[in-house]
Amino acid sequence: MLKTYSALAPYLKRHRLSYLFGLISLIITSGGQLFIPQYIKRMVDTIAQGSFSPADLMRPLVFMVLLALVIGIGRFGWRFWLHGAARRIETELRADLFSHMTLLGDSYYQNHNTGDLMARGTHDLHQIRMATSMGLVAFFDGVFMTIAILVIMLEQNSELALFTIIPLPFITVLVLGLGKAIGSLFRAVQESFSRLSGQSQETFANLKLIQGFVKEQYFIKRFADANDQYQIQNLRLIQVWGFLFPLVTFLSGLTTLILLWVGGGKVISGSLSPGEFVATLNYLQMLIWPMLGAGFTVNLLQRGKTSLIRVQEIMNAAPEFTTDEGLLDECKPFSQSMVLSKVCAEYNETRVLSDISVSINAGETLGVLGPTGSGKTTLIRLLLRLVEPCDGEITIDSTPYGNVEPRSLRKRFGYVSQDSFLFSDSIRNNILFSLGEERGSVSEEHINKIIAISGLQQDLDQFPEGIETQIGERGISVSGGQKQRIAIARGLMSNPDILILDDSLSAVDAQTEEHILSHIMAIRRGKTTIMISHRVNALRLSDTIIVLEQGTITHQGSHAELLRKDCYYRDIYNLQQSEDDTEAQL
Numbered sequence: 384m385l386k387t388y389s390a391l392a393p394y395l396k397r398h399r400l401s402y403l404f405g406l407i408s409l410i411i412t413s414g415g416q417l418f419i420p421q422y423i424k425r426m427v428d429t430i431a432q433g434s435f436s437p438a439d440l441m442r443p444l445v446f447m448v449l450l451a452l453v454i455g456i457g458r459f460g461w462r463f464w465l466h467g468a469a470r471r472i473e474t475e476l477r478a479d480l481f482s483h484m485t486l487l488g489d490s491y492y493q494n495h496n497t498g499d500l501m502a503r504g505t506h507d508l509h510q511i512r513m514a515t516s517m518g519l520v521a522f523f524d525g526v527f528m529t530i531a532i533l534v535i536m537l538e539q540n541s542e543l544a545l546f547t548i549i550p551l552p553f554i555t556v557l558v559l560g561l562g563k564a565i566g567s568l569f570r571a572v573q574e575s576f577s578r579l580s581g582q583s584q585e586t587f588a589n590l591k592l593i594q595g596f597v598k599e600q601y602f603i604k605r606f607a608d609a610n611d612q613y614q615i616q617n618l619r620l621i622q623v624w625g626f627l628f629p630l631v632t633f634l635s636g637l638t639t640l641i642l643l644w645v646g647g648g649k650v651i652s653g654s655l656s657p658g659e660f661v662a663t664l665n666y667l668q669m670l671i672w673p674m675l676g677a678g679f680t681v682n683l684l685q686r687g688k689t690s691l692i693r694v695q696e697i698m699n700a701a702p703e704f705t706t707d708e709g710l711l712d713e714c715k716p717f718s719q720s721m722v723l724s725k726v727c728a729e730y731n732e733t734r735v736l737s738d739i740s741v742s743i744n745a746g747e748t749l750g751v752l753g754p755t756g757s758g759k760t761t762l763i764r765l766l767l768r769l770v771e772p773c774d775g776e777i778t779i780d781s782t783p784y785g786n787v788e789p790r791s792l793r794k795r796f797g798y799v800s801q802d803s804f805l806f807s808d809s810i811r812n813n814i815l816f817s818l819g820e821e822r823g824s825v826s827e828e829h830i831n832k833i834i835a836i837s838g839l840q841q842d843l844d845q846f847p848e849g850i851e852t853q854i855g856e857r858g859i860s861v862s863g864g865q866k867q868r869i870a871i872a873r874g875l876m877s878n879p880d881i882l883i884l885d886d887s888l889s890a891v892d893a894q895t896e897e898h899i900l901s902h903i904m905a906i907r908r909g910k911t912t913i914m915i916s917h918r919v920n921a922l923r924l925s926d927t928i929i930v931l932e933q934g935t936i937t938h939q940g941s942h943a944e945l946l947r948k949d950c951y952y953r954d955i956y957n958l959q960q961s962e963d964d965t966e967a968q969l
């Protein structure tokens with residue numbers, strides 16, 4: 384348990400003052416409570432003597448009111464400091480988790496469900512917060528109050544104390560014994576919650592598809608099953624927890640019975656004063672909470688431990704590539720060539736690219752054509768260092784890729800991906816996304832030029848607030864073609880050294896594609912562009928075109944050179960030409 388919690392040491396250390404003040408407040412609160420039975424004892428004994436004046440009761444009464452005030456302040460203090468520190472730790476942990484997750488690679492996310500990761504970032508962090516606040520309070524009460532009460536009782540009347548505490552060791556054994564079971568049951572609860580989150584996330588992310596295939600009932604049933612599982616796991620936990628609680632209460636009740644039996648006899652025989660009897664009864668009642676607190680502590684700490692392990696599993700996952708901040712700015716502008724020599728790539732030990740050798744010269748355009756699944760996007764991932772080659776070497780301006788900090792390398796690229804993800808933000812902010820701090824200095828004239836090149840102007844004219852129109856969750860939905868055009872504008876905005884267009888105009892018609900591409904070629908003159916497309920017409924102006932088939936380059940050359948060869952490129956060209964001719968005749 385301690386080993387697991389040591390992961391929190393840096394966070395606890397940062398908030399040690401809050402914890403110190405919180406613990407002092409807790410000692411004041413608990414210590415103050417220990418005095419109350421003493422005053423009650425004095426008052427009862429005074430009353431039991433039969434002859435007393437109201438002034439005799441006044442002093443203890445005033446003290447008790449003052450004590451209640453101190454206890455109240457102490458209670459506020461520990462809540463303020465301990466809950467405050469735990470909240471801050473939760474916030475810091477969440478921030479660290481989030482930034483670490485941004486460094487994890489593609490393969491990590493492929494093997495981990497998004498819903499599960501989200502559950503760890505929310506539900507599990509909540510449990511850690513409970514352990515670092517209420518868990519600590521319960522632990523303190525369990526230890527400090529139990530010891531203090533036992534010492535007072537033993538001092539007051541050791542024989543009575545020893546008799547009445549006979550059931551207490553049973554409580555400890557019970558709590559510790561069931562603690563382990565609670566831990567594993569809680570892990571099952573958290574895992575079923577992760578499954579539930581995962582299914583919800585997947586369902587709502589693909590709702591249109593589900594509705595399109597009229598598969599709502601199937602998903603409702605799937606969710607209901609996961610929901611039932613979550614309930615079953617929770618009920619199992621409740622059963623054990625529910626068994627523990629009454630048993631501890633029963634055993635605590637036994638202590639009161641013993642007191643009434645043994646203590647009552649002592650009062651009658653005169654060896655115990657009525658005040659001492661009432662005080663002991665009070666102390667025993669005060670013991671119930673720390674006794675329960677022990678169970679509560681075990682429960683909270685076990686839950687916290689389980690959750691911490693789940694969060695640590697993410698934090699301990701190594702980033703796909705090491706990021707040496709010192710190297711961040713060392714990658715100079717791309718000026719010569721990028722060379723791939725005999726490069727291969729794998730996913731989960733399955734080879735998808737082999738023996739790739741190609742040179743991309745600065746200022747030139749490389750076209751990539753290939754059937755679906757032939758490895759075109761994987762080639763781009765290699766260039767962006769999102770995937771490491773399993774063999775061979777990639778260099779940029781003669782520097783091996785392994786010596787270049789990945790983020791620094793990626794800054795040289797502008798990547799327009801196939802799926803054109805847009806953020807729920809204004810179109811302007813989506814377009815300016817790649818600029819970072821330079822956003823403020825970009826002129827409206829430049830923005831308008833990029834919009835025109837991307838063929839976006841007509842779309843913006845239709846939108847209610849033009850470029851300021853919100854898209855996504857908080858705004859309008861855009862069509863697939865509009866999405867791609869906005870993504871193109873985003874890729875062009877920073878005028879990157881190397882622009883990658885990964886089949887990024889597949890949702891616009893061939894004519895519009897040609898129109899946009901001719902403008903892009905014009906503005907990119909002297910800069911490097913890598914273009915993947917299924918349309919030969921889009922690639923024909925490239926300086927070099929490679930044909931990828933089943934993970935290898937089968938042909939490469941210019942448009943004219945490839946047309947002279949009997950190859951996939953020429954077949955596709957002929958096919959698309961005849962399609963265009965047929966369309967023209969219609």
Ligand SMILES: Nc1ncnc2c1ncn2[C@@H]1O[C@H](COP(=O)(O)OP(=O)(O)OP(=O)(O)O)[C@@H](O)[C@H]1O
Nearest residue numbers: 493730731735753754755756757758759760761762
């Ligand atoms: N993350 C991944 N994990 C495992 N296999 C993958 C992964 N990404 C792609 N693949 C597999 O690698 C092969 C090449 O995929 P890739 O996406 O590079 O092809 P592509 O030529 O870009 O296809 P498309 O034209 O359909 O986009 C395919 O067989 C694909 O199933």
